[in-house]
Structure formats: C-alpha cells, structure tokens
Amino acid sequence: MTDLIRLNRRLLLGTALAAPFVARPALAAGEVIVRTPGGTYDDVMRKYVYEPFTRETGITVRPVAATSAKLLAMFRAGNVELDLIDTGAGQLLTLDRMGALAPIAYDKWRWTKPEDISPELKSANRVSNFVYCTVLGYSKEAFPNGAPDSWAQFWDAGKFPGPRMLGDMASGSAHLEFALLADGVPKDKLYPLDVERALRVMDRIRPQIRRFWDTGALSAQMLSDKEVVAGSIWNGRLQVLIDRGAPLAYTWNEHMIQVQAMGIFKDARNVAGAQLLADYMLQAEVQAKYARDLIYGPTNTKSFPLMTEEERARAPGGPRSTQTGFYQNNEWWEDNRDRVNRQWSRWVQK
Structure with a gap:
C-alpha cells in the first residue's frame, strides 16, 4: 500500500511539472537583450511590451544602454553582446550598410501583419516601431501677443525677441533643415541639403542662440x-512639460518627422527570440498603448483607429502631422554625416 501511494505521488508530481509545457507548447526559453534609449522609455515598454511578451513566450527581456559607437565596436570586434537594436533609423542604417543586420522574418510573423506597417517604414533588415518629431516650441509667457509659427518667424529675432536654442550634431543631426526652411526652401525641395547655404542662414540667428x-x-x-524662449525640441519631451502645466506650446507647422527603428544583429545569441519580440512589439493594440504613453506615433496603420481623437491629433506621423511636416531623409544624412560633421565643427567653433 505504501509503495502504491509513493508511485501515485510520483505520477502526480510528474504530471504537475509537465503540465505547463503541455498547456503552452510554444513556450520558449532564454533571454532577449535589447538596446533601448533608456529612462522613461524602458518603463513604458516594460509595461506594454516586455512583461506581456515574457508571459506569452517565457522569454525574458533585458533592456540595456548602448551608444552608436558601442554598437559599431561590437560588430567590428565580432563580439555582439545584445540581440535586438532599438535606436534611431540613421544609426540602424549605418549598421545595415555594414552588413551587421539579419533579415526581418516578416514571413514568420504571427502577431503582426507585415502589410499593416507603413511601406516607407520597413525594409528587408529594418522595421520602424514609432515615429517622433522635432517641433518649434516656445514660451507662451514670452509671446503673449502671438508666437513664431514658422522657422522664418523663429529667425526673425526683431519681431520675436529672446534667446533661442537649436539641436547640435551630437543630438543626432544639426537642424540645417530648419535653416533652409527659414530661407524659403520648400519642404519637398530640402534634400539634398545645401549645407553651405544652411550655415550662412545659421550665421544670422547665431547671436540669439543660447546653446546648441x-x-x-x-x-x-x-x-x-526659461533659459530660452523658443527652439527646436522633440515633441514628446515638450508635451510632458505641457501636461505638467508648464506655460509652453508648439506649432505643428514645418515640424520634422523622425523614425525609431529595430534591427537584429545577425550574429546575435538569440536571433529567434529577437525576431519574436519585434513581431510582438508591432501589433496594432500594443503600439497604440505605448505610443499613447510616449506621445509618439505608431507605425502600424491599424493602431490609429484604436487611439482617441486627442491622441491621434498629437501623434507624429498621423494625418495632421504628415500634412504640415516632413520626413527627415536618413539616407542623405548617413551618406553625408562625416562631411557635415567636419563643416559643423568648423562653423560652431568660429
């Protein structure tokens, strides 16, 4: 009798241990290491992507910080320490051109339909997970009777006085596009950028620039x-301040739409897990949630109907945004970055 009880206990224990694997045959093991921007971004993605993904697949997600230089060094040294790269589209394009990225497994996606991702926001080895934009932000207190509503007006320090700011090359790119817009170049004629002309226009506003x-x-x-009264700024950064009650605002006119994208190191330790995470992250329902909290725009076209009217109105890449803004040309920037870096360094040190 005692032996029978022991046998039954062993059988019951074996069944209990095996049950999770029987109920969830797709459960996978391992860890995906993701390069992310860090900070609040990680908090939002952990809530809407990483933790639900782990519950669904059994794969844990570990976000890490890594500069562009570190990503390049990893690949060149043949010592890739992470799997999925979540970074600016320009940085990812550089890695792609070096042959560092694996093809995105669109044909194996099970959560997201590839055709739902905007065509201009995906390629063989890269796929965008959100868009953001750089806007002209300003202090409402500094301009109670009307603020600058274009880059030409931003350049008019006589009519709209006060210290200003613009982006440095170290922010990702110098804001040469805004200088050319201020000088009358149409949005659809910006590229290829006339760097010399842009720097001449920058000369006119430089005395008012407190800092790049x-x-x-x-x-x-x-x-x-209140160190500056107006300047270029990422919409998400500014919207957080506005939502907290800061007397700030911005115009949608002539904003620059920029892209955050994902790629997978071809020599990554967990390519399969990284492919799954990219697929999971791009679902319409998931994108709508993290785009809302990050105040950025989704790349899945089916996400917009899931957002409120207010959320859609302030989402970069949405109908309102594409009418009044323009996409930054990442290919041009990566083709010319070294040259522009040298020109910018000489100019900013004058």
Whole structure:
C-alpha cells in the first residue's frame, strides 16, 4: 500500500511539472537583450511590451544602454553582446550598410501583419516601431501677443525677441533643415541639403542662440527653466512639460518627422527570440498603448483607429502631422554625416 501511494505521488508530481509545457507548447526559453534609449522609455515598454511578451513566450527581456559607437565596436570586434537594436533609423542604417543586420522574418510573423506597417517604414533588415518629431516650441509667457509659427518667424529675432536654442550634431543631426526652411526652401525641395547655404542662414540667428543642445533632456530643461524662449525640441519631451502645466506650446507647422527603428544583429545569441519580440512589439493594440504613453506615433496603420481623437491629433506621423511636416531623409544624412560633421565643427567653433 505504501509503495502504491509513493508511485501515485510520483505520477502526480510528474504530471504537475509537465503540465505547463503541455498547456503552452510554444513556450520558449532564454533571454532577449535589447538596446533601448533608456529612462522613461524602458518603463513604458516594460509595461506594454516586455512583461506581456515574457508571459506569452517565457522569454525574458533585458533592456540595456548602448551608444552608436558601442554598437559599431561590437560588430567590428565580432563580439555582439545584445540581440535586438532599438535606436534611431540613421544609426540602424549605418549598421545595415555594414552588413551587421539579419533579415526581418516578416514571413514568420504571427502577431503582426507585415502589410499593416507603413511601406516607407520597413525594409528587408529594418522595421520602424514609432515615429517622433522635432517641433518649434516656445514660451507662451514670452509671446503673449502671438508666437513664431514658422522657422522664418523663429529667425526673425526683431519681431520675436529672446534667446533661442537649436539641436547640435551630437543630438543626432544639426537642424540645417530648419535653416533652409527659414530661407524659403520648400519642404519637398530640402534634400539634398545645401549645407553651405544652411550655415550662412545659421550665421544670422547665431547671436540669439543660447546653446546648441545635445540631448532631449537639455532642450526640455532650457525651455522649462526659461533659459530660452523658443527652439527646436522633440515633441514628446515638450508635451510632458505641457501636461505638467508648464506655460509652453508648439506649432505643428514645418515640424520634422523622425523614425525609431529595430534591427537584429545577425550574429546575435538569440536571433529567434529577437525576431519574436519585434513581431510582438508591432501589433496594432500594443503600439497604440505605448505610443499613447510616449506621445509618439505608431507605425502600424491599424493602431490609429484604436487611439482617441486627442491622441491621434498629437501623434507624429498621423494625418495632421504628415500634412504640415516632413520626413527627415536618413539616407542623405548617413551618406553625408562625416562631411557635415567636419563643416559643423568648423562653423560652431568660429
């Protein structure tokens, strides 16, 4: 009798241990290491992507910080320490051209339909997970009778006086596009950028530039602390301040739409897990949630109907945004970055 009880206990224990694998045959093991921008971004993605993905697949997600230089160094040294790269589209394009990225497994996606991702926001080895934009932000207190509503007006320091800011090359790219818009170049004629002309236009506003910012945090701090009255700033950074009650605002006119994208190191330790995570992250329902909290725009066209009218109205890449803004040309920037870096360095040190 005792032996029978022991046998039954062993059978019951074996069944209990095996049950999760029987109920969830697709459960996978392992970890996906993701390069991310960090900070609040990680908090939002953990809530809407990483933790639900782990519950669904059994794969844990570990976000890490890594600069562009570190990503390049990893690949060149043949010592890839992460799997999925979540970064600016320009940086990812550089890695793609070096042959560092694996093809995106669109044909194996099970959560997201590839055709739902805007065609201009995906390629063989890269796929965009959100869009953001750089807007002309300003202090409502500094301009109670009307603020600058275009880059030409931003350049008019006589009519709209006060210290200003613009982005430095260290922010990702110098804001040469805004200089050319201020000089009368139409949005659809910006590229290829006339760098020499843009720098001549920059000469006119430089006495009013308090600082060329290199991080989103610095641009937000300068506006919040009233160090400047107007300047270029990422929409998400500014919207957070506005939502907290800061007397700030921005115009949608002539904003620059920019792209965040994902790629997978072809020599990654967990290519399969990274492919699954990219697929999971791009679902319409998932994108609508993290785009709302990050105040950015989704790349899945089916996400917009899931957002409120207010959320759609302030989403970069949405109907309103594409009518009044323009997409930054990442290919041009990556083709010319070294040259522009040299020209910018000489100009900014004059």
